[in-house]
Amino acid sequence: QVYLVQSGGGVVRPGGSLRVSCEASGFTFSGYGMHWVRQGPGKGLEWVAFIRYDGRNKYYADSVKGRFTISRDNSENTVYLQMNRLQAEDTAVYYCAKDQTPKFYYDASGYYYGPDNWGQGTLVTVSS
Amino acid sequence: QSALTQPASVSGSPGQSITISCTGSSRDVGAYNYVSWYQQHPGKAPKLMIYEVSWRPSGVSNRFSGSKSGITASLTISGLQAEDEADYYCSSYTTSSTLEFGGGTKLTVL
Numbered sequence: 001q002v003y004l005v006q007s008g009g010g011v012v013r014p015g016g017s018l019r020v021s022c023e024a025s026g027f028t029f030s031g032y033g034m035h036w037v038r039q040g041p042g043k044g045l046e047w048v049a050f051i052r053y054d055g056r057n058k059y060y061a062d063s064v065k066g067r068f069t070i071s072r073d074n075s076e077n078t079v080y081l082q083m084n085r086l087q088a089e090d091t092a093v094y095y096c097a098k099d100q101t102p103k104f105y106y107d108a109s110g111y112y113y114g115p116d117n118w119g120q121g122t123l124v125t126v127s128s
Numbered sequence: 129q130s131a132l133t134q135p136a137s138v139s140g141s142p143g144q145s146i147t148i149s150c151t152g153s154s155r156d157v158g159a160y161n162y163v164s165w166y167q168q169h170p171g172k173a174p175k176l177m178i179y180e181v182s183w184r185p186s187g188v189s190n191r192f193s194g195s196k197s198g199i200t201a202s203l204t205i206s207g208l209q210a211e212d213e214a215d216y217y218c219s220s221y222t223t224s225s226t227l228e229f230g231g232g233t234k235l236t237v238l
Contacts, residue, residue, distance in 0.1 A: 035227070044232035045166070045174065045217050059225050100179055113180060114164045114219045114227055118173040
């Protein structure tokens, strides 16, 4: 059974910073890429970032590029999202999610399929 | 505005079938068979229902099926049940090595 337990949300002022975390269990964490996906109030899902299983490749949505950083610690089975220069439009529930793609396939193709298992979500509110 | 276009809402009666479309472009849906579909009930995390266009994860009902033609992917739910009422999202890998989601479709079971 895959478990993704998130922590670190809260209220932050515009221009501020926040880090959210996601601790994984139930699978070989170091063998899978990880995503962050967000959902604004009453809105749809928006992909934020992906990190390769070993952290060597990272990809970001244009809306967060240069402000957000995804990272991981495979010794702690944890993925992080560091959010800087936060804006009101970053207010959302942030989900971490495990990617579907097995390591061997990602190594062979360079492609990833998308999330399968999701965390419970953590609310980040940017407000003065 | 989402890069993948879905109808905002669809509806059907119990027992009927419905189809939700997801239209992209040659840089996403049309380029790869890496289309997934997610079901999300209010206040809950999304759940993977279909991956790689047409494959069902273990535990997902065979009433859910997926397909793709060109730049449009589709999710079909047959034998509609009350518990199918939820929001549904498609996603696709892109030629920029990013992921995109559709805007979501609200399914109402009448």
